[in-house]
Amino acid sequence: MLRYHSIVPEGEALLTQLLGYIHLHEGGSSELPPAVHITEIYRGRNVLYRVECPEGDFTIKHFGRLSLLRRLYYGWTNSSKARRSLLNAVQLLAYGIATPEPIGYAEERSALGGLEDSYYVTRYLAFTGADLQHEARSGEVNESLTRALATFLAELHECGIVHEDLSPGNIPYIYDRAKEEYTFMLVDLNRMHFTATPLSLRASIRNLDRLFAHPRATEALGRAYAEARGWDPAVVQPALEAACDSFWLHRLPKLALRYAQRAEGMSAPTFLRHYNAYLRWRRLRHLCPIGSWQRALHARESAFYTRYLEVEDVRRALAKRENYPHTPLS
Known part of the structure; x- marks a missing residue:
């Protein structure tokens, strides 16, 4: 019916x-x-x-x-x-x-x-930009777009609006070339909630953690967002960087699994078996007091990281934390 x-x-x-x-x-x-x-x-x-x-x-x-x-x-x-x-x-x-x-x-x-x-x-509405993915993963920061986006996000949070999947694909925009103005919109609206007061710094940062992945894009967004909210960028930017690192580290195993399936045709059980072995090596290295063993375990971890994890370690957060050799972000 x-x-x-x-x-x-x-x-x-x-x-x-x-x-x-x-x-x-x-x-x-x-x-x-x-x-x-x-x-x-x-x-x-x-x-x-x-x-x-x-x-x-x-x-x-x-x-x-x-x-x-x-x-x-x-x-x-x-x-x-x-x-x-x-x-x-x-x-x-x-x-x-x-x-x-x-x-x-x-x-x-x-x-x-x-x-x-x-x-x-x-x-139906025709958008100038239907996805902010380029801005999210690229080091090429569009300053005017970032400032306009930060102002829009600040307005949302001042109103107490929390889009629970605030990802690059859910904030399309229309750009008016004559006025040089961006009009941002929200889509994919089934996961949202509204609060009676403006969002706190902690809640605001938590809501932004999945939006921009590249560190330079995050830095620009954090600075512009802080200015739009009247907050200290020296406080907002480190908090946003830490939140983004945490979010993308949490997602890394899932993204790496997809990469292994796509690039090497590896089954999920096989990848998870290798990934769990990697985790055991890492834990053992942190516990092991013998330097030669630590170096051997670190070499095994690094090889696994380079083959399966580096592509999806979009902020190189894991590489920096564990001191793995890696290709710097462009």
Whole structure:
């Protein structure tokens, strides 16, 4: 059973029509009207579509399938990702924070009330930049973009807005060349919360730790963000650097596993066996009082690091901490 919720007058009829197009497209049907064009923008855990049709130009996010327990939980608590996306979008707009214009969401429920499928629908918006990944990983700092981004982030945090996946792909922007102005927006809104007071320094830093990986980009962002909040850059920058190091070190095993699978076709169990051996060498080296053993263990660790970890040690935080030979960041 499909349920529709919309904040526009024509919402239910519009959502019904749009979901009909998506179902035809996903089912491989040849009955899709000639005037309807569906483009897949992104595919991962979720799928993002652009739908150009007589009714308008829209973006539809089809959320991924859930486990049985999650289907029951989201259905019975009425807390689907699609519903949260709409509610958060409305609240962002009330704060004056830009996000693509929300239309509504649709949910498919089972006879027991479990959530089988869900979709979030907005007006389509063409971004100048849909991803800050280049700025995140590059040492080439765009000062004007960084300052504008820092001002936007400061505004979010002053309003008590916490996007819990504040990553480069979730802050697209539109750049007005004539005015030399950036308008940043938030997307992927299902994981957010709002606080009654501005975020503290600690909470702000924690919210920024996954945004920029490259140390030079982090340094520039920390300096600009501190100025936007009226804080001391000498306090903010080291705190942000430490938080970013911690975040990327925590993610390193997962990223390295993906690299080993992609680059060498290694299975997950094989990589984890090698990685656990590496961890044992490292612990033993730290405990071992004999210098020759320490050097031998360090050499084994360094070889493993160079082969599997260095590519994804994006800040070289592990290399510096453990004194591994490494290629400096450009």
